[in-house]
Amino acid sequence: MQNLLVVTALGEDRPGIVDELSRVIVDSGCNIENSRMTVLGSDFAVIMLVSGRWNELAKLESSLPQAGRRLGLLLNTKRTDAPTRRGDLLAYAVEVISVDHPGIVHQLSNFFAKRSINIRDLSTASYAAAHTGTPMFSVLMTIDVPANTHIATLREEFMDFCDRLNLDAIMEPVKS
Known part of the structure; x- marks a missing residue:
């Protein structure tokens, strides 16, 4: 069973922010499944779906508050389930x-x-x-x-x- 986590981040835009945020995810053993990233005004915004084993997601969840402070990002997370595609x-x-x-x-x-x-x-x-x-x-x-x-x-x-x-x-x- 795939474990999924939605991660949102918002903060002042600057070069390297995607590199640094994605490094936190990779270092926890997780994978970015789907994401939308953009600059809105002078801020960077992202919403992403991250997958991993339950312990990898737990490691990511525990590391994100410190990473958010270090990167100057407001971060939120929410566990989610795989989408159910209706055939109709x-x-x-x-x-x-x-x-x-x-x-x-x-x-x-x-x-x-x-x-x-x-x-x-x-x-x-x-x-x-x-x-x-x-x-x-x-x-x-x-x-x-x-x-x-x-x-x-x-x-x-x-x-x-x-x-x-x-x-x-x-x-x-x-x-x-």
Whole structure:
């Protein structure tokens, strides 16, 4: 049985921070299974799934408070279980681009939540449009659509929803 630990870290960004944090994990005998790392403002943020034998995870958990102080990181951990993949879900990729304005993520998440569609992965970015400098916003997400959902109806409702909010969107099956 695989033992899993979610580790989150937040702190001032600087060169070498990923090297130092990953060294703490490797030194405990654990392995990074999955991670998302980024710079937000002037801070570095990471969320990762770490695996190891129970004693290796315990060693990591006990070493992280001291490592956090040394590295200047706020660290949190939580034991977790392996995900259960339901065979009755279809993975779809959703990409949305819009002029930036408050509430886009909430509106999108509300659309899917009302239809009992889980958002498995979501990332956003703000940027300036080429040539005009207009503030733009992009959302990339992976959703799990129940297999009994009529896809054509869902797609039509989603595109109508996006048209009302002036969002440019694509929804297509994940090909993997």
